[in-house]
Amino acid sequence: MPLETFLVVVYGHVCGALQAVIPGGNPRRRGFPPKLSDAEALTMAFIGTVLGYRSDKAVWESFRRHGATGFPHLGDRSTFVRQLANLGHVKAFLHRHWARRLGAFEAKGHLVDGFPIPMCHPKRVNRHTLSGRSGWGGFCAAKEADYFGFHGLVLTTVDGVIAGVALTAAHVDERDALLERIRGALLGDKGFICPLLTEECSEMDIELHTP
Known part of the structure; x- marks a missing residue:
């Protein structure tokens, strides 16, 4: 498909x-509308992601x-x-809307995994601006290493549709950021x-499977 057609x-x-997802389709409740509409800006962001741009x-x-x-009307x-x-919050609404349309919450099987997002080397923690906040340290079992920062969590269907994304401080157990409206089998x-x-998942009609 040509890029111009894909854009449309x-x-x-x-x-x-x-x-x-928004009454009237306009995310703005006050102020002057921008020259580049919000729908156009979001379209550019989504197209850029598909093309591999990371910012x-x-x-x-x-x-x-x-x-x-x-x-x-693209400005500076x-x-x-x-x-x-x-x-940012509108993107979250759109994601949930499309995930629901694709059956992400009603799928019979899901995959869940977490990953570390380090902010700095552990040796520089005392000099980091976040060091005054307790609990930003975590442990990555896959790399068998301590790190300082955040922890990400991604929930997908077995077909690859993203059903949910969470971001927590590194010390928060990834299991605490789990599951909203899914049912069926869950692989972690x-x-x-x-x-x-496992017991809590069972009460929510989720069958958790682990190695």
């Missing part, structure tokens, strides 16, 4: 989803470099980045081995 298709899906700055640079194809980089930052690694968790 994604834009149409974004506009339709905004109408479904809003890189997305803006790509569209600017190619003449802002399809987005004549800082405005674009701020606009997407303010739409050895970090999810816990009789109490």
Whole structure:
């Protein structure tokens, strides 16, 4: 599919989803509407992710470099980045909407896994700006190493549809950030081995399987 056609298709899906999750389809309740509409900004962000860009700055640079194809009102980089930052909660609404449309919560099987997000080397913890906050240290069993920062968690269906993403401080047990509205089989690694968790999952009609 040509990129121009893909842009139109994604834009149409974004506009339709905004109408479904936000009354009137407009995330803004006050203020002047931006020249680059929120639907256009979100479309650019989603297209940029598909193309492999890992930051809003890189997305803006790509569209600017190619003449802002399809987005004549693309402004400066800082405005674009701020606009997407303010739409973070809208992205979460859209994700839940599309995940539900794809049957992510009703699927018979799910996979769950966590991963460390280090902020700095453990030797520099005392000099880090977050060091005054207790509990930011964690342990990565896969690498058998302590780290300082955050812990990510991703829940997907067996077909690869992302059903949920969570971010916690490193000391929070990944099992505590688990499961919202899923049922059926759940496959996790050895970090999810816990009789109490198995019992709690059973009460929610979730059959937990671990190594």
